[in-house]
Amino acid sequence: MAINQRSSDLKQGGFLSKSGSLFDPRGSYSVSQGFHVLYVAGVVCNAISLLFLIPACGIFLYYRSLRKQHRIRIHLNLFLSFLLTNGSLLLWEILVYRDRLLNAASDTNMHKDSLSCKILYVTTRYAWTAAFFWMFLEGFHLYRLISRAFQAPRTICGYYIVGWGASLVPVSVYTGFRVLCWVENAGYLEWVIYGPELMCIITNVFFFAGILRVLTTELQSHPNEPSNYRRALKATFLLVPLFGLQLFLVCYSPLAPEDNLTYELVNKIVSSSQGGAVAIIYCFCNGEVHGHFRSSLSDRCRQYPNADIRSSTFSTHTTAIDSVRGNHSVARGAIRGSNSTFDRLDRTNYIALNAWLQQGRNHKNGHDA
Numbered sequence: 001m002a003i004n005q006r007s008s009d010l011k012q013g014g015f016l017s018k019s020g021s022l023f024d025p026r027g028s029y030s031v032s033q034g035f036h037v038l039y040v041a042g043v044v045c046n047a048i049s050l051l052f053l054i055p056a057c058g059i060f061l062y063y064r065s066l067r068k069q070h071r072i073r074i075h076l077n078l079f080l081s082f083l084l085t086n087g088s089l090l091l092w093e094i095l096v097y098r099d100r101l102l103n104a105a106s107d108t109n110m111h112k113d114s115l116s117c118k119i120l121y122v123t124t125r126y127a128w129t130a131a132f133f134w135m136f137l138e139g140f141h142l143y144r145l146i147s148r149a150f151q152a153p154r155t156i157c158g159y160y161i162v163g164w165g166a167s168l169v170p171v172s173v174y175t176g177f178r179v180l181c182w183v184e185n186a187g188y189l190e191w192v193i194y195g196p197e198l199m200c201i202i203t204n205v206f207f208f209a210g211i212l213r214v215l216t217t218e219l220q221s222h223p224n225e226p227s228n229y230r231r232a233l234k235a236t237f238l239l240v241p242l243f244g245l246q247l248f249l250v251c252y253s254p255l256a257p258e259d260n261l262t263y264e265l266v267n268k269i270v271s272s273s274q275g276g277a278v279a280i281i282y283c284f285c286n287g288e289v290h291g292h293f294r295s296s297l298s299d300r301c302r303q304y305p306n307a308d309i310r311s312s313t314f315s316t317h318t319t320a321i322d323s324v325r326g327n328h329s330v331a332r333g334a335i336r337g338s339n340s341t342f343d344r345l346d347r348t349n350y351i352a353l354n355a356w357l358q359q360g361r362n363h364k365n366g367h368d369a
Contacts, residue, residue: 032101034261039097041268046090049276053083056283063292070156074141075282077163078134078242082275085127089272092124122175129167129193131275135244136200137163139207142239146214170196198251204243211236241277246270 060066060076067073096117100108109117137159145152174192215233240246250267283289 034265035101038261038264038268039093039101041265042093042097042272043090045269045272045276046086046093049082049086049273049279050090052276052279052284053079053086056279057083059283059289063289066288066292070152071141073156074134074138074159077160078131078138079275079279079283081127081131081134081163082278085124085131086272086275088120088124088127092120095120122171125174125193126167126171129171129197130164132197132200132244133167134163135242136203139204139239139243143207143210146211167196201244201247201251204245205248208236208239208243208245211239238281241274241281244274246274 057076057079060072060079067076096108096110100110105111141153141156141159170193174186174189177189177192178186212233215236219233247270250263250270
């Protein structure tokens, strides 16, 4: 999401020129084509993100051993905020943005000031704000664990209040001021929402720097075994999409949308694809999830033995199933080990912390010996 008012007005259908007057995207052929490209990019990126977010949420909810972990619950709520964001943005692109591209301003749904358009607009702004708050909570939770020597909190009820409740405050204030007019540029009023969102990202920058500082300090204190920490430092950069740090690349554009369509295209791709990227990294590339998949497949194979399959058409599949069954004990052992909050199978969010924790234990054992 771009934190500048003209980009927001473009996304929300305002199409404002640099002077603040309404801009007709159909007036110039080249500019009109540019806005159509933005529309296609928005629809494609939001749709792809939804295709990854929906099954990712289903996976976290399906496996009880996953959803009872605090970090997975936080991931799940972040996924749900992205799901709401991408879903509402997709509807906005199709119902409002496209309508503005094809019709004159006075004939569009946005300028008719319908209740459904207002509800969709407020939902979009709330979803974005909630996503920023949950990105902040991801950074806060991880930094809190490091500062307290990996002592996990007993409950994360406060996280739900901040993530879903506190994000209502700026959106409610903004909605109250804009209730009389939804078409004209809100000007500096946009910072009622942009301010908290920007603070969330800035705070995550400090959290990220703190994590890097801790890992670097540990690397310097254990110069004889640096390989684990070097891998941990590299893996720490996977936190960038989780913390939303890539949004700094598109946080501000000094030009109007019609003067900088390249920026707007990059902005739309980066912001609309973040949900899908986070789902891929923290769910589909998660070793702990892979272990649960293997366990479920082995259980299904036991329930339906291979002897019942007579057709030679399935010979290849049964061979693969036998191979998985042979490794069943290994997968089971991995699943049992995943009850710890910092499981070694999770090679995404907490791989850096795993290396640090393990190295600290080895260092302590050496002193005890």
